[in-house]
Amino acid sequence: MLLADEVATYHPVLSGNPYQPHMARIVRIHKMVDNNHLFTLRFMEDHLAHSFRHQPGQFIMLSVPGAGEMPISISSSPSRPEVLELCVRRVGRVTAALYRLKTNDVLGVRGPYGNGYPMAEIMGNDILLAAGGLGMAPLRSLLWYALDHRDKFNNITLMYGAKRPEDMLFREELLALVDRTDINCLLTVDADPSGAWRNHVGRLPALFDHAKIDPLRTYAAVCGPPVVYKFILQRLLDLGFPKNRILMSLERRMKCGVGKCGHCSIGYNYTCLQGPIFTYWDAINLPEMI
Amino acid sequence: MSKPTVGIFGLTGCAGDQLVILNCEDRLMDIVALLDVRDFLMASSENDTACQLDIALVEGAVTTRRDAARLLAIRQRSKALVALGTCAVWGGVAALDRGQDRARLLDEVYGEGHPDYDSIPAQALHEVVPVDLNITGCPIEKEEFVAAIAALLNGDVPLAVEYAVCTECRMRENNCLLTERGELCCGPLTVAGCGARCPELRIACVGCRGPVDDANSASLVKVFEARGFAPQDIAARLRTFAPQGVTS
Amino acid sequence: MKILKLPKEKLDLFASVVQQFGELHAPVEQDGRYVFKRLTRWSDARLEYDRTILPPKKYFLPPKETLFRYRPGEGFVPHTDGLDQRIILFGVHACDVYAINILDRVFAGKYQDPYFQARRKNIAIIGIDCTPDKQCFCRSMRADFVDHGFDLFFYDTGNYYQALVGTALGDDMVLATGNLFEPVDAADIEAYKQRSIDKRRAFQLDVEIRDLPEIFEMEYQSEMWEELGARCLSCGSCSMVCPTCYCYDVNDDVELGSRAGKRTRSWDSCLFASHALVGSGENFRGTREARIKFRFYHKQRGFVAEYGRPSCVGCGRCTSACPVHIDVVEVIDRLRRVQDVASR
16 A cells, blocks of 8 residues: 555666565585585676675575576675575575586575574583485585684584495585594494595484584584484484474475575474574474474 | 477367467467467368477377377377377277277277277377476467476476365355365366356366376365265266266 | 545546556456456456456566566566556456565565566556355455555445555546545445445355464374375466465576576476475475365465464365366364364
């Protein structure tokens, strides 16, 4: 309804259009793992490149021109601004279109969206990051945020498991963390056919034997396929973790990212607004959560 | 970039889908400019019948051993094979008689003592060779075809419609032929994309595009039966275009 | 609120004057049912209609609309055609106005939907009172009366339409007619009250919505969902005709031989198998049972948590549109009965 005095003057103004993608250029494509490339993007508008800020755990909506739009979690840390790093697995038609692009090609980006990890709450505590397979993608933002603000956190433990060494995301940079003393970086693979792997071999939960975790002063950020949630969550509960200190990153279908299109709703929550980071407590209290 | 080489073929069918391609009047010049059509018997008398093809568009069902052999040959010379139209995708009306005694059918049609005709139960293309993409419809929709070609030229898989005719019919605000008039309308089971053309004209959907993913025919059949339709009439309607897709 | 009255025989005149404010749309007959359509002549309007096939939602959130055009080098350019078109929806029922008010809340918030908002600003609403039929349960859903969301609202009190003036634009419409409208007196107010009492008595359906969140929580595992899942055709009819279903899909398509194209959004339904399917192949609501449960859960329970009331307004459209007779009132009643028995 238009107020009478606006009738003559009103024109649709879409400048505040939350669906407006902003163009960004592919700066680098790093082929980390087969069908899991890391895309580095920079906004073409300088002011956006400088001003874009996000929280670890948030996501963007990525447009591949002509193919479509999809939610992608941000893998880079806000402590390293100017560019965005996105770890994208090739699974469907839009990601397939993305994989055909080359350095210097242009994409659309809008965001950041979602609630991210509760950094203010986590600061001053220990952090346990536990990831399986592709679950490292959203956790990597949190990892580097914590390492870049090392004095704000107590003990940092990373447990990451992949099938084989060549399936490990961010392998080189994570291997470089193994010898650091300010983080307990535990990497494991289910199998090592080549025999060149110098870290752990075995299932992810076995890494708990190598970590000293105080459940009452630690926030655990967990991400991975359902099987990872199943075993890690149980282990954390057995250790006595409060359910609201276990943080999960959930994947849902999204068409808008801003709480309108309905696809990502879980019970009465929208993953795009109330998530994608949920506590384990939320998870067990919302239907269809995992 | 060189233009993709294309062949357009018809097996057993009415050639309606090939005709739709030729009827894309306003887009035809664009299509020809973008595709290198090498083999299209319906449109050209000079064809390269042996060259390698990037895309083969194949209409019709496989109803003879000759069809099957042609399809195998097309498959062998093509990178991507697209099933064009309901007959190619689902078997179509030619497959209505599947499961019946073939010899008896031939006797019925041609009389006893007929020559030995090459005739096998009709099959959809995917039952004979691997198919890369389905574009359904009886005939196919121009817009869907052009959109599919546009997507393929970019290397994208065309978008698939994942909902039933009812959805499009409601969007167009038609009176529902099923709930309002009690007609034997297959809209709830049939994949959309046609813009609910028939219900728009007050003609019940006969399911010519084949079933939607996750079609719940058992439930709709109960409704039809409760409305007084005879089971054999319902079964005949559901079987008309996609004998393998919808079972009651 | 400013209340006036319009002699019934002056309604035609009012309609002709009000056209200055926009293109006039009203319910017209289509094979015995009704649809909101642009009027070619006022006599086509059927203000005594029961309900339109599609709710007025179609004006604010069209079944399909282009959001952007994409051109390499230009990026995504918002598509604004038609957003500034001024329309007057004449004859909107209270439940449908209520539903638009609910959509207002969905499309507002931190991320305002500018397409919806632009249309909402440019489309005027003149409401009209109605008589409930056997499918109406708007009173149960507390949506039989609206106190905002319209520019004018007409109530039939016999010889007059009593008019609530909702906005300055509504007031301008009144003023533009000169002295067509008259002030109301005590007798008019009495007539209005009698009209309200008569209307309330006319409801044939009554569904208790108190405790719905509690009931839905308790009956999450009810066997009824399995039965409904077996019946549901996933045809999407209920979502299309629902005045508050707002789920949408977004797709890009390209022009022939180009990467240029457009981004379109179209109505979607949580009953479609693909609604909660993610790229990796996982489907969080893979069964029809899960999907139909979600639809009811979101409308009658989830929305309460989010916005303080169910998003259902009791218009009855989904019930009449469902080919397999899934009836929202029956569903709520059945859940309540199970719950009543369980709580004894």
